[in-house]
Amino acid sequence: MTAQFAVLVSDRGIKRERRAALLARQIEHDVCQRRWPVGTIFASQQELIQRYCVGTDCLRDAIRILEFNGVGRMRPGPGGGLLVSRPSINLPVASVVGHFQVIWESGDGVARREIQGARLTVAALAARICCQDKKAKDDGGDQWRWAMPKELRASSRFVVAMADVTADPFLQLASRSLLTLGHLFGESADQLSGKATRDNQELFSNLSEAIIAADADGAAFHAKCLVDQLEHSDPSRETKMSDPFLSEGSPLNRSRVGQLVRLIATEINTGAFGKEKILGAEAVLAERYVAALSTVRQALAVLEDAGVVAVRRGRSNGWFACEPSLELPLRQVRNYLASSQMDPVQAQRLIELIRKEPAQASKNAIFKILLLALESYATLSVTELSFARH
Incomplete structure (x- = not known):
């Protein structure tokens, strides 16, 4: 005590x-x-x-x-x-989403362009981390391609799938928060069709090649291009969030x-x-x-x-x-990261990657909360959390 x-x-x-x-x-x-x-x-x-x-x-x-x-x-x-x-x-996801619901009710609102901006950052981070995945590169891309089913390459769940490949608890939480926010704002999870789908396949192939080649900058670029391609709903349409x-x-x-x-x-x-x-x-x-x-x-x-x-x-x-x-959202995100036994050193490395992203990442209303929680968790000492490897 x-x-x-x-x-x-x-x-x-x-x-x-x-x-x-x-x-x-x-x-x-x-x-x-x-x-x-x-x-x-x-x-x-x-x-x-x-x-x-x-x-x-x-x-x-x-x-x-x-x-x-x-x-x-x-x-x-x-x-x-x-x-x-x-x-x-689901607890930290609901807490983050609930925070923006209250802001919306009070008239401050969160625009769908901010959801997309945060999603671009998460996709780029996931791509960079995938480039460090030795197994994905040694398997000649099979591990990466198996983890990304064909239907996910052309749906709004693409960023969630990328985060799951990394197995990074922060990116998994962030991607699911953005997916929920997107659905509450009327985004569709349906596949695209025709030329759009063929374009997605080409973009995905470019992304896969960059990851296999461990080209972090190229992978981040292609991941953003693909997420941009998947953003196909009307950006002016906004709806209230449910509780x-x-x-x-x-x-x-x-x-x-x-x-x-x-x-x-x-x-x-x-x-x-x-x-x-x-x-x-x-x-x-x-x-x-x-x-x-x-x-x-x-x-x-x-x-x-x-x-x-x-x-x-x-x-x-x-x-x-x-x-x-x-x-509440900060505490619940931090608790989830702690229960996932995320190494604070790993969290600090992720923060450094985020800081290398364009300036809009730090200005994004949604990502600010997620980043603040990650920084709060990273400040906890390795000794205090007993995550150090002996």
């Missing part, structure tokens, strides 16, 4: 929901230090209470937050405790707390609480949703940790919706 957390947890002025959020983040930090041991028991309930000097209620709320973030869940019975899990890639607040893989979806989290988040986004977005007191929310007060408190703890709501004390006390924050 860090000294900072020990001081905070002893402060009786901190309300329980905030204390639970602090506890959840401390446990996340400690799981990172243990190399994110997926499938193992981190500690029993009693050990967690004693280690972090908290009560049962606070721990229960913290566990809900950890479930939401895909860090772990409580296994009941003898030998049970906090079971460490690997966050689904991806909780991904389908979230453990919370199976509980009443998770259902309430989704319901409150949806009603905030659809304007059910008015322009002021005042939710009211916990008792009012319990009556509104016909839920137990303890269930409402756990749901609010999850939403507060996500930066969606906050509480105001005083005459006009109660809960209200917050402005969109980067805190």
Whole structure:
């Protein structure tokens, strides 16, 4: 337990929901230090209470937050405790997409040209990394071609397929975030036909030859050309995004707390609480949703940790919706990279490759978030994450 957390947890002025959020983040930090041991028991309930000097209620709320973030869940019975899990890639993807949904709702919007700009960067990075893949070059291109089925060479999933070839967790996450954003903006996953398809095959052949020859600059160029060719929908057409607040893989979806989290988040986004977005007191929310007060408190703890709501004390006390924050997507992306055991040195090399890309990569609204999360992860020391090879 860090000294900072020990001081905070002893402060009786901190309300329980905030204390639970602090506890959840401390446990996340400690799981990172243990190399994110997926499938193992981190500690029993009693050990967690004693280690972090908290009560049962606070721990229960913290566990809900950890479930939401895909860090772990409580296994009941003898030998049970906090079971460490690997966050689904759907969690950070939904968080990144959800951030732009809130921005869109507030009138700031994200243009499809930014999606395409970020996609070009990811494709170029994937091509450069593929050039370093010794197996792909030694096999005379067979490994590369088998990993890229014919139908994917002419679809919007091309960048996702390229990222999967690299097996780089950051590029896999980035490509799926862009794919989801693209679909929400009305892009089609259908194949092109006729001359466009023949052009794609020629561009793909050029890309394959550059990768086999380990021509990183040439591969990056041809990858961008191919992605440009695949961008065939009307750039002026933009549509609102649907609510991806909780991904389908979230453990919370199976509980009443998770259902309430989704319901409150949806009603905030659809304007059910008015322009002021005042939710009211916990008792009012319990009556509104016909839920137990303890269930409402756990749901609010999850939403507060996500930066969606906050509480105001005083005459006009109660809960209200917050402005969109980067805190949740940054944390969930970082957790996913840590659980994937991505070497921070590898992350730093990727950052250096990104910096070699044209200036628009650093100015792209979508890629800024992804790059910020990668930089945050890379700053974690190899010693702290215990990823160093002995």
